[in-house]
Amino acid sequence: MEIDTHVVEGINNSSCSEHHNIMAAFQKGKDHVKNTFVYCVEGFRNVFKADDVGLEIAHIALPALIALGAEPLASLVDTICIGRLGSIELAAVGVSVAVFNLVSKLLNIPVLNLTASFVAEEASGPTIDNHELESCADSLYADDQRLVAPAKDADLYMPKMVDEKRVLPAVSTALLVGALLGLVEFIILAAGSEQILTIMGIPRGSSMEEPAEHFLQLRAVGAPAVVISLTTQGVFRGFKDTKTPLYATAIGNVLNMILVPFFIFFLDYGVTGAAAGNVISQYLTALILLFKMSRNISLIPPKLQDLNFLGFVKYGGLLLIRSTATMLTMTLATSEAARQGVIPMAAHQICMQVWLAASLLSDAIALASQAIIASALARGLYDVAKDAAFRSLKIGCCFGLLISLLLLGFSMVGLSKIFTNDLQVLAFVSLGLPFVIATQPINSLAFVFDGIHFGALDFWYAAKSMVLVAILASMTIFLAARVMGFVGIWIGLSSFMALRMLVGFFRIGTASGPWKFLR
Template structure:
């Protein structure tokens, strides 16, 4: 990740990640169950669980970090507790609707499960399935942010601190659009299944319109907050100065980000997984070299220029797919 052995960031980072890793099973389970509830068109239960878990995290953070003097260890412990709390809430609600625990191993029917995957044993189908799966797409998305974090870490604690604050604000506000993406995904999946093209067009238009409005509103709010409220995160004047340099990118890209996230939901609702994966390969192949080159020449600003290019390419790729009436959108030619 670019952190040198004599860096003051190394020891706290290792300690934090080691503890946070204990929450990995809870994260995987909660994500899987959130997908199940979305399939039921129940977005309230995941929201309730997340709010309870995050509120717990927010309450425990200052207590463990400052009152108990645990520092970053306390932050990690608070997060792990919140993750397992979210998982327990979702499990308790899910067992009321489905049989989560099988009565016997035979009822799992592993034979039928393996039989459904016979086609994947053919070499080409197996390789193709690996290329177009959602995990690859998600891995490439994460890789771009990991690369950006690694490059920021090479510039020392001040740049890294400013980058992380900017990045967390950038993602937290952008992910508000994920609510629109989830709603669009559920509605579109149902409309495509019924071959209701009018509903597909209406739902797609509405979520895209709302994402633009949301993005523009977030640009104003986030720009003002970062300008006058950066002190909420740090009292270090050098870090605050660097944060101010990131305002045009963090706040200014909110509309692009909102569209990118909403297009993800639209593509999944249309079951356009193959194109999503392939387009993400293309986006990453351009964005990662841009990150390396621009960070080497422009430092902190270069990283954010590259991330702006990354999100813009994601939006352009999805816009082209729909505008060209390709794949599931072929009906638009009519």
């Protein structure tokens, strides 16, 4: 049987050509990853340059930074006051706070981030989803290699007005979803407090059981206020308005810092007084935000069919998965500390409050990048989205380093002694503080990447990657806690944030998903 040599040559040429294309694509991907990382780190001397992107980030982030700083400050005041009651009360409240955060943030954070992204899009124009971004990114390049926005008739996309108030379906939908979630959270926390605390490592008859249960049941009353407050903050963030939430949260947190010590020390209400102060301040904040929003935005849409439940269900489910993975990992760390006893749990509560108070300040940069990127991508301004993403990462890195230096300085003058005088607790705190200080730049970048993902509606990747990260980090916490005790818990928490940062770099570094236009 004769074989046509031309056919063989054709096959060989085709095979070589295909192999060449694969290698070229692989090399192109490697070059892109390298160039992306170089772009991330270069130009740090211009990180605070006062150009359009820099000024917009500052305009959004600075008020948000103050507002976000007020809440952790109020939590620190609570911890200081409760710490004066004793190690048992401090440990009990630490577990209760972890439970409240697990149930409330598990459901609230998705609503907050969806509301901010949806409002930013509705206020800017129609949504361009991830599939559209991937399919048309290459064709959007102009001759000067800058991405240009598709032409749109601005009048067609202006939000409707009713009685001189803007009508945005995302606002009405978010408020309704928030109200329902608040009711669900109240029922779960109030009715199931005893069972939940037992699962968390506080056995029946423990000295921590009674104060923990009283605190959690009363905090449950404030759950609806927390949801509505976060929902309305998401609306203002969507409009790039962080000043209004600043005023409202500042008033609420100042009231909290007055009421908590008053109820604890003057009225002798103990941990119940701390919970009462929290609840009152939360309802005040929610009412202020609702009142301010209702002056310019219609809270009830003219037509019920305008409500966007499909979008909240579609993306909310993904963010619920993500929040579940995040909170379960954090709760596992608290549970492991509680199982080690009152002293380690009290120390863990102090370290956790300082860690979160410092780290969550980076959310100001994250929400600025989220609002700018969501608005830019809705209008097809891909160059603006790119600049906002990389600039916010650089600012976040610098901010994290600054926080580390500040915490290092405070720890050298006895930061932990502010919370308690118990020498045993302070000994454990000294083991956790190095991790709290060293991880701040990592934490800051991780939070900024969250804002970048949410701004690009990259909820699928945010959820999928977080599940993987949470599994790996939870395994580390579980195993390290049994080998190294208290230190092992903080090794696991540090790995959790490091992995969150790395998956963020991977998404942008490979220019995949909604970031395919970076190629």
